[in-house]
Amino acid sequence: MGLYAAVRLPVGLLPEVGIPRLSVQVSYPNAAARTLEDGVVAPLRNALLQVNGLTDIRSRTRDESAVLYLDFPFGTDPDLAFIEVNEKIDQAMGQLPRDVERPRVLATDVADIPVVQLSVTLRDTQATASEMLELSELGRLVLKRRLEQLPEVAFADLSGQLTPRLSVRPNRQTLRAVGLTEDDLARLLNEANLEVGSLLLRDGAYEYGVRFTGELRTAADLEALYLKVGGRTVPLGELATVTYEARPPRGQFLYGDHPGLVFTLRKRADARLFALQENLDKLLADLRQQYPSLRFALDNDQTAVLRASIDNLTGGLLYGAGFAVLILFLFFRGWRRPALIALAVPVALLLAILGFYLAGLTINVVSLAGLILGIGLMIDNSIIVLDNIDQVGGAGDPQEIAAATDEVIRPLISSALTTVAVFLPMVLLSGVTGALFRDQAVAVTLALAASLLVAYFLLPLLSFKLIRPEREKGRVSSAPDRGWRVFDRTVSGFVRRPIMAAAAVLLWIGLGVWLAARLPTTGFPELSRPDYVLEVDWNAPLSLEEHGTRVRALMAAWRQRFGGETAALVGEQEFLLAQEAQATTATSLELYLPKPPRDPDFANGFLDGWRRRYPEAAFAFRPLHNLFDRIFLNDDPYLEVRLRQAVGGRTPAWEVVEPVLESLSAQGYRPQPPGRNEAIALRLNYAQLQVNRVDSDRLRGRLLTLFGENEVTRLRANDRALPVLLVNDEPLTTRRLLEATVTNRDGNEIPLQYLLRLDRRPAYRVLTADRGGEYLSVPLPEGPVELKELTPLLAGPGLTAQVAGRYFTDDGRVRELGGVLLVSLLLLYLILAAQFESLLLPFVVLLVVPVSLVGAVLALYVTGGTLNLLSLIGMVVTGGIVVNDAIIKVDMIERGRRAGRTVLEAIHLAGRRRLRAIVMTSLTTILALAPVLFAGGLGAELQRPLAVAVLGGLSVGTIGSLYVVPLLYRWFSAFGTRWSKEISLDD
Numbered sequence: 008m009g010l011y012a013a014v015r016l017p018v019g020l021l022p023e024v025g026i027p028r029l030s031v032q033v034s035y036p037n038a039a040a041r042t043l044e045d046g047v048v049a050p051l052r053n054a055l056l057q058v059n060g061l062t063d064i065r066s067r068t069r070d071e072s073a074v075l076y077l078d079f080p081f082g083t084d085p086d087l088a089f090i091e092v093n094e095k096i097d098q099a100m101g102q103l104p105r106d107v108e109r110p111r112v113l114a115t116d117v118a119d120i121p122v123v124q125l126s127v128t129l130r131d132t133q134a135t136a137s138e139m140l141e142l143s144e145l146g147r148l149v150l151k152r153r154l155e156q157l158p159e160v161a162f163a164d165l166s167g168q169l170t171p172r173l174s175v176r177p178n179r180q181t182l183r184a185v186g187l188t189e190d191d192l193a194r195l196l197n198e199a200n201l202e203v204g205s206l207l208l209r210d211g212a213y214e215y216g217v218r219f220t221g222e223l224r225t226a227a228d229l230e231a232l233y234l235k236v237g238g239r240t241v242p243l244g245e246l247a248t249v250t251y252e253a254r255p256p257r258g259q260f261l262y263g264d265h266p267g268l269v270f271t272l273r274k275r276a277d278a279r280l281f282a283l284q285e286n287l288d289k290l291l292a293d294l295r296q297q298y299p300s301l302r303f304a305l306d307n308d309q310t311a312v313l314r315a316s317i318d319n320l321t322g323g324l325l326y327g328a329g330f331a332v333l334i335l336f337l338f339f340r341g342w343r344r345p346a347l348i349a350l351a352v353p354v355a356l357l358l359a360i361l362g363f364y365l366a367g368l369t370i371n372v373v374s375l376a377g378l379i380l381g382i383g384l385m386i387d388n389s390i391i392v393l394d395n396i397d398q399v400g401g402a403g404d405p406q407e408i409a410a411a412t413d414e415v416i417r418p419l420i421s422s423a424l425t426t427v428a429v430f431l432p433m434v435l436l437s438g439v440t441g442a443l444f445r446d447q448a449v450a451v452t453l454a455l456a457a458s459l460l461v462a463y464f465l466l467p468l469l470s471f472k473l474i475r476p477e478r479e480k481g482r483v484s485s486a487p488d489r490g491w492r493v494f495d496r497t498v499s500g501f502v503r504r505p506i507m508a509a510a511a512v513l514l515w516i517g518l519g520v521w522l523a524a525r526l527p528t529t530g531f532p533e534l535s536r537p538d539y540v541l542e543v544d545w546n547a548p549l550s551l552e553e554h555g556t557r558v559r560a561l562m563a564a565w566r567q568r569f570g571g572e573t574a575a576l577v578g579e580q581e582f583l584l585a586q587e588a589q590a591t592t593a594t595s596l597e598l599y600l601p602k603p604p605r606d607p608d609f610a611n612g613f614l615d616g617w618r619r620r621y622p623e624a625a626f627a628f629r630p631l632h633n634l635f636d637r638i639f640l641n642d643d644p645y646l647e648v649r650l651r652q653a654v655g656g657r658t659p660a661w662e663v664v665e666p667v668l669e670s671l672s673a674q675g676y677r678p679q680p681p682g683r684n685e686a687i688a689l690r691l692n693y694a695q696l697q698v699n700r701v702d703s704d705r706l707r708g709r710l711l712t713l714f715g716e717n718e719v720t721r722l723r724a725n726d727r728a729l730p731v732l733l734v735n736d737e738p739l740t741t742r743r744l745l746e747a748t749v750t751n752r753d754g755n756e757i758p759l760q761y762l763l764r765l766d767r768r769p770a771y772r773v774l775t776a777d778r779g780g781e782y783l784s785v786p787l788p789e790g791p792v793e794l795k796e797l798t799p800l801l802a803g804p805g806l807t808a809q810v811a812g813r814y815f816t817d818d819g820r821v822r823e824l825g826g827v828l829l830v831s832l833l834l835l836y837l838i839l840a841a842q843f844e845s846l847l848l849p850f851v852v853l854l855v856v857p858v859s860l861v862g863a864v865l866a867l868y869v870t871g872g873t874l875n876l877l878s879l880i881g882m883v884v885t886g887g888i889v890v891n892d893a894i895i896k897v898d899m900i901e902r903g904r905r906a907g908r909t910v911l912e913a914i915h916l917a918g919r920r921r922l923r924a925i926v927m928t929s930l931t932t933i934l935a936l937a938p939v940l941f942a943g944g945l946g947a948e949l950q951r952p953l954a955v956a957v958l959g960g961l962s963v964g965t966i967g968s969l970y971v972v973p974l975l976y977r978w979f980s981a982f983g984t985r986w987s988k989e990i991s992l993d994d
Contacts, residue, residue, distance in 0.1 A: 008361050009354075009356075009357025009361045012357075012360050012361045012364035013357065015364060016360065016368075016369060016370050017370070018280045018371070022371055022373055022374070022445075022446045027078065027080060029088060029112055030074055030075065030113045031055070031074065031077070031092065031113075032072070032073075032074050032110060032113065032588070033047055033048060033072060034072050034107075034110075034588075035047055035071060035107050036071055036716075037071065037716065038070070040069050040070050040771070040772070040773070040774050043068050043071070044066075044073070044774045044781070046103070046104055047073070047103050047104065047107055048068050048075065048774075050099055050103060051099055051103075052776060052778075054096070054098060054099035055075065055077060055095050057095060058077065063076075063077075063078040064077050064078070065775070065776070065777045066775065066776045067587065067773055068773065068775075069588070069590055069772060070591075070772075072588040074587045077092065085114050089112060092112050096110055096112065111583075113584060121164070121272055121273055121307070122272055122273065122283065122308070122309045123271075123284075123306075123307065123308050123309065123310070124271050124306045124307040125154070125270040125271075125291075125305055126267055126269050126270075126305075126306065127270070127301055128263075128266070128304075129265060129301060130302040133266075136169070136253050139169050140171055142168075142267070142268060143168035143171075143268065146270075150294070153290060153294070154270060154272060154290070157283065157286050157287065157290065158286070159278035159279065159280075159282055160272055160275065160287075161273045161274060161275045162272075162273045163270050163272055164271045164272075164582045164584050164585075165270055166258075166576070166580040166582045167266070167267055167269050167580075168581060169253035169254070170253065171251060171252070171253060171729060172251075172253070172254045172729065172731070172732055173229060173249060173250070173251055174249070174250050174252055174732055175248075175731060175732065176250070176736045177246065178246060178248070182246060183754075185241065185246070186237065187236060187246070189708060189709065189712055189717075192246065192733065193708065193719040193733055196229075196232075196243075196720055197720045199232055199234065200720045200721075200722060200731075226251045229731070230242065230244035231243075248736075255715060256551060257551065258578030258579035258580050258581075259551065259555065260574070260577070261558065261559065261562070261573075261575040261577060262304060263566075263574075264563070265302075269574070271584075272287070280310055281310065281314075283310075284310050287305075304572070306572070306597065306599055307597070322938075322939075326936075330931050330934040331389075331927075331931040332345035332346075333934075334390075334930050334934070335348060335390070335393070335927070338927055343473050344393050344397070347389070348390070348393070351385075351461050351462070351466055351469070352382070352389065354461055354465060355389075355454075355457040355461040358456075359450075359453045359456075359457040362453035362456065363450070366449060368450065373450075374446045374449075377446065377451040378454055381450065381451050381453075381454020381458065384426065384454065385458040385461070386931055387888065387931070387932070388419055388462040389461070389462055390927050390928050390931065391415055391924045391928065392412055392415060392416075392467070393470065394923055394924040394927065395411045395412070395414055395920075398920055412463060415895065416463050418894045418895045419459060419891075421838060422887075422895070423455040423456075424838045425835050425887070425891075426451065426455060427452050427455060428835050428838060429831050429835070429886065430444070430448040431448050432827045432830040435827050495918060497970070498914070498915075501973070502914065502973050502974050502977055505974065508974050509974075512971060512974075515858060516858065519857070519860060519864050522864045522865060522868045525868070526864065526868060526872070526873060527874070528873060532872075532873065532878070533607065534630075535603035535604070535605075535948060536603055536631065537571070537599060537602055537603045538598070538599050538600070538630065539597075539598045539629065539630055540596065540597055540629055540630070540631050540632075541561075541565075541595075541626065542595050542596075542628075542629075543558075543561070543593065543594045543595075543596065543626055544590065544592055544682065545557065545593075545594075545621065545624045546592065546624055546684065546772075547592060549592060551578055551591075554591075554594070558575050558594050561596065562575060568613060569600060569610075569613075570601050571598065571600040572599040573598055574596070574599075575594055576594065578590075578591045578593070578594070590772065597631060610628055614628055625682070643812055643816065644787065644812045644813065645786075645787065645788065645812055645814055646786070646787040646812040646814050647811050647812040648671075648678070648784075649777075649782040649784060649785075649809040649810075649811060650664055650783040650785060650801070650803075650808055651779070651780065651782045651807045651809070652805060652806070653806060654805065656780040658775075658781045658783050659803075659806055661683065661769070663803055663804060663805060663806060664681075667801060667802075667806065671785075671801075674796070676787050676800075677787070677788055678786070678787055679785065679786045679788070680785070681771055681785065682771070682772040683771055683772060684770065684772050685769050685770075686767070686768055686769075687741070687766070688768050690766065691763065691764075692761070692763065696762060699757045699762065700753060701749055701751045701762060702752065705750065705751075708733075709749040712735060713747055714739060715732065715734045715739075716732070717732055718730050718732050735747075741765070744763075745758070745759055771783070782809070794810065835849070835853060836853065839852055842894075842898075843897065843898075843901060847979045848901075851893070851972060851976050852894055854971075854975055855889055855964070856886045856964075858964070858971055859885055859889040859960045859964025859967050860882055860885065860960055862885075862959040862960045862961075862962055862963025863878075863885055863956040863957070863959045864959075865959055865963075866956065866958060867952070867959070870955050872952055872955055872956075875952055877950075877952040878952040878953065879956075881956030882960060884953070884957050885957050885960030885961055886960075888929075888932060888957075889964035889967065891928075892925045892929070892964070892965070893967075893968050895924065895925075896921045896968060896972050897972060897976060899913075899920050899921050900914055900916075900973075900976055901913075903916045910977055910980050914976065914977070917973075918969070925968055929961055932957065932961055936950075936953075936954040936958055937954075937958065940954060940955070
């Protein structure tokens with residue numbers, strides 16, 4: 008059943024955890040940011056404020072596009088929120104301009120990230136515009152469909168494609184000769200494109216569907232179209248030139264120097280990720296054979312992270328089981344007991360996987376982390392049971408085997424409960440973090456339950472069946488030897504000098520506190536990654552040609568210096584699931600190195616040269632985000648100052664903001680100034696319109712023609728509507744715009760310079776707002792923060808300021824985590840109090856944990872590590888193992904006390920009976936993790952902080968279990984004697 012479940016379990020990157028966030032995307036072509044904010048975004052924001060349960064709303068508006076982010080408390084039904092948001096948008100549509108498209112609502116899930124990126128380019132040549140059109144049609148009609156036909160693919164998002172159109176370039180002299188204007192030509196084209204839709208024709212008892220289709224499909228069809236002009240019929244080809252071409256793009260995708268297409272693939276929720284990778288490889292092999300002129304490249308493969316986690320699991324299992332067998336062989340001097348471990352651990356693992364299947368879990372990075380933690384405890388429980396059976400010498404007697412198993416199963420259950428008690432309260436963490444820890448807590452619980460079942464039922468049976476009744480020749484005896492006598496004397500000396508021992512323990516804990524305060528804190532360990540992203544905003548109104556020229560030069564310089572492959576998302580992109588539209592002046596370069604660099608600052612010199620070359624541009628360099636970054640990193644600024652206009656609700660003017668930024672810079676805060684650009688504003692001279700007898704509709708049509716946006720009709724071609732536009736015959740510049748003419752009511756040509764006023768105005772590139780209205784975002788870099796000193800610097804005439812950012816979010820999470828840890832400690836205490844039936848003895852077990860954690864902190868400090876998520880998990884693992892060792896030792900001491908022995912006699916007996924089990928479990932864990940310190944690759948780097956913390960903590964924790972636990976037990980026994988007068992303490 009376990010094997011069946013292992014084959015059937017879905018494999019994914021992350022648990023299916025819905026993030027309570029919706030994004031509303033707004034598109035309004037040719038609209039300035041201020042026009043879009045006032046006319047569309049502000050009404051939408053006011054309408055969406057009425058959505059039930061909304062905790063926060065923010066908007067970012069730039070030229071032609073905007074996005075609104077809506078946050079809800081965790082646990083909100085995303086489907087209901089999605090429906091309500093759409094309802095509010097429908098209600099607000101009446102307040103929006105008629106020509107604005109309906110905003111699109113996207114729901115976000117933490118697992119809803121592209122699992123792989125597929126680039127498609129021509130192999131050997133630069134694609135011309137016509138070739139890119141053909142490639143775009145192939146990508147849209149063939150490649151996208153074949154990718155989405157894979158059973159594991161939910162959606163293939165596409166960008167980089169060109170959109171075809173039919174461009175009609177009127178011959179203005181010919182039009183004037185026949186007495187026509189551009190508006191007349193547009194009307195005639197619209198009338199000629201006759202579409203009546205689908206009809207029904209009844210013929211007797213049968214009824215047929217009749218679809219009327221016109222003959223206009225191609226540029227040749229349009230040129231051959233005859234128009235009635237005056238008293239004669241004239242073909243359109245004599246009045247204008249018709250061409251089939253690409254709509255001028257506002258962005259493009261480059262792979263190396265070649266323009267192409269890029270697909271991002273998203274996985275179905277119930278699909279196996281490795282099956283997706285296998286089927287995708289087969290599909291690409293087929294496509295490469297069918298289209299040999301195309302190059303297909305896979306990048307940003309998220310399966311590498313999952314594969315690294317699975318490698319960690321298999322590596323931990325193999326190393327743990329291998330070293331456990333070796334240690335058992337050395338201690339028992341026989342092969343049968345090590346063989347039992349080799350049988351028991353895989354069985355326990357399969358039982359845990361069966362529990363995954365029944366609980367509805369998936370194999371993902373989070374659940375695998377819990378399973379990896381449980382493997383070590385599986386091995387430890389098996390060792391303890393086998394060692395105790397061997398201690399009583401009952402290999403051949405079923406009664407003695409059962410008694411030996413019963414003797415340790417109670418402390419093992421308590422140990423399992425204490426480990427679960429550490430993880431379960433993590434579910435109380437708010438937001439996605441708590442939901443993600445649910446999978447890990449359930450995984451650890453299932454692994455521990457499987458381990459206990461195997462240790463209690465299977466191991467005793469196997470011991471009875473496989474181990475000979477007589478003692479194996481040469482096996483190590485349980486009688487005291489020289490090593491035991493040395494250990495016994497050192498423990499006695501430690502316990503008999505309580506003041507010196509207490510001073511040593513307190514000094515040790517003080518050292519740990521001092522080291523912990525000096526360890527740097529990070530959310531996630533630094534990984535040596537070969538993939539990076541360089542985000543560039545040129546802060547200049549570049550044409551796409553100039554934009555592409557700069558990007559190609561930048562990528563060529565990078566490849567020449569560092570090698571590898573490069574890709575670039577230049578300007579606006581067509582991804583449907585993008586959370587925010589990229590500006591036309593921005594570029595996102597994806598840089599794939601041949602191998603991870605050793606120096607994390609390797610690109611500083613290269614980037615400094617480009618910053619000097621383009622001082623107005625903004626460069627941001629970071630590793631390419633993977634799923635860990637998506638979960639554990641916060642993209643919000645470390646500290647953000649939100650400046651608002653005190654009256655009016657508008658974004659503060661630059662003249663008011665500039666002195667505030669100067670005062671912040673003077674105090675060393677290094678604020679990041681907001682991006683600004685220079686926009687061209689066209690204003691109509693209404694007086695001249697009347698004087699020159701120019702109709703406003705005709706002027707509008709002429710301006711749209713000059714800008715290439717005058718769509719007059721659409722032709723049905725295959726499965727899409729092909730737009731027909733009147734366009735200008737020459738590239739448009741400012742001078743040509745003002746020199747162009749429009750025909751007035753009298754048929755005269757009036758230059759546009761008499762009718763338009765052209766102004767250049769500086770403006771903010773992005774307008775931000777929240778539920779309180781518009782604000783200007785001024786991010787501050789990471790560094791020491793003194794809020795009392797920062798607040799007076801934000802004062803300005805007519806300004807109000809608010810400080811927000813990741814600083815406050817992280818502080819809240821630390822406080823919340825502290826509360827959760829207190830709950831964990833309370834659960835641990837209650838479990839131990841129930842086992843030992845004492846209010847004092849649980850402190851013997853709990854106080855040994857900080858002693859061991861000092862070793863973990865010391866190991867991190869010596870190796871140059873940080874306090875991060877994985878090292879903290881390592882500390883939790885260390886605490887769990889040390890608690891287990893302490894529990895079985897205190898339980899054995901209590902058994903001796905109940906048998907009538909004195910405290911010291913019981914301590915000596917417990918040391919003798921549990922020394923070998925404690926040493927063996929510690930050695931197997933230490934030896935299993937030691938190879939990670941010398942291995943390379945992503946899998947080893949992910950596990951190394953955990954391994955360092957466990958190795959350091961467990962090395963010290965083992966000594967603490969052997970020496971500190973007896974000392975603490977004697978202290979608390981003495982305290983209990985004086986308190987209750989019931990226990991007789993023998994010195």
